[in-house]
Ligand code: NAD
């Protein structure tokens with residue numbers, strides 16, 4: 001067994017940030033298996049392409065034979081599994097791809113990880129880890145004043161996306177329980193930061209504002225999310241990989257719960273300072289038709305990871321959002337690369353005729 005790790009979905013938002021952080025902080029190599037869907041972007045990895053410790057492999061996690069060959073070739077000590085269809089609105093328009101990648105893909109990876117582990121000597125098998133990156137959305141929606149989700153909160157997924165992630169979490173749990181595969185599951189709240197595809201709230205608002213386009217806030221804008229700067233998430237995953245107990249799940253969050261309208265107004269304030277326009281960007285806010293089945297509130301209780309692994313978020317929303325806006329302003333080339341024809345088609349499909 002080598003010291004390398006395999007990351008799936010490393011050309012996406014969190015995966016690419018994770019690879020940057022890995023190369024910066026660790027000595028081991030990383031192999032990135034990614035299908036390069038609309039959300040995968042090799043431009044997000046330009047800074048590590050030349051590193052001798054980084055390798056890209058174009059492939060699909062649902063292609064079991066290729067996954068098997070990859071494991072045989074690289075004999076990794078861990079798989080960190082990010083690859084997924086990740087956007088709730090797209091799961092409402094077309095759930096099939098979510099079932100395929102998130103459930104079937106995770107199943108095939110688990111099967112190959114199990115087979116690979118069975119071929120290892122006991123010490124190497126003991127050391128191997130399968131880390132599954134999941135979401136707080138599997139827990140459903142919180143009451144306005146209730147406590148945050150903890151690891152024992154019952155699953156109650158409400159969208160095709162969260163249902164597919166919940167199914168994959170259950171498979172991971174079963175592979176630990178039945179086959180003793182050394183799995184770890186992380187359930188994280190909303191991430192934001194560099195390299196996020198602008199279908200998600202924060203980059204969409206930044207880029208629309210810069211173009212003078214409407215800022216479409218769903219429903220009454222009072223839905224609440226717990227925001228975490230992506231680099232903090234990457235550090236939490238590294239901590240779980242090293243110190244997490246096999247078979248356990250860890251909730252990760254930023255303890256920065258806010259309503260969507262608060263988030264959008266803060267983005268506008270930051271832009272008003274960094275890129276002043278004739279009038280405040282907040283004048284562009286438009287309340288639009290709500291997302292079907294829209295979860296009202298998420299918040300994370302992170303006492304377990306704080307207590308057991310000593311991880312906690314470093315970035316506040318105020319500091320993280322400023323870094324994020326600065327990053328989008330400083331990277332117009334990356335932005336124009338992802339706002340191509342197919343992106344414009346998505347925006348049309350999702351927002352045309354959406355106004356209240
Ligand atoms: P993303 O959509 O930005 O990236 C997904 C990546 O997976 C892309 O590079 C894509 O090409 C790749 N991919 C998709 N299908 C594939 C397949 N069949 N085979 C190989 N690669 C494939 O997603 P993200 O926001 O970076 O999220 C990464 C993971 O973290 C997901 O599992 C998601 O559920 C989870 N998560 C995301 C957030 C968030 O706020 N973004 C929060 C908690 C958990």
Ligand code: DAU
Nearest residue numbers: 086087088135136137189190199200201216217218223260
């Ligand atoms: O909670 C973790 C999850 O966070 C991850 O598992 C998902 O992969 C990730 O996409 C994210 O899901 P959300 O649905 O919470 O993120 P999104 O950025 O799509 O939306 C955040 C909130 O903003 C949500 O309440 C919907 C709202 N919204 C979103 C968009 C795109 C708007 O009001 N307007 C918009 O145009």
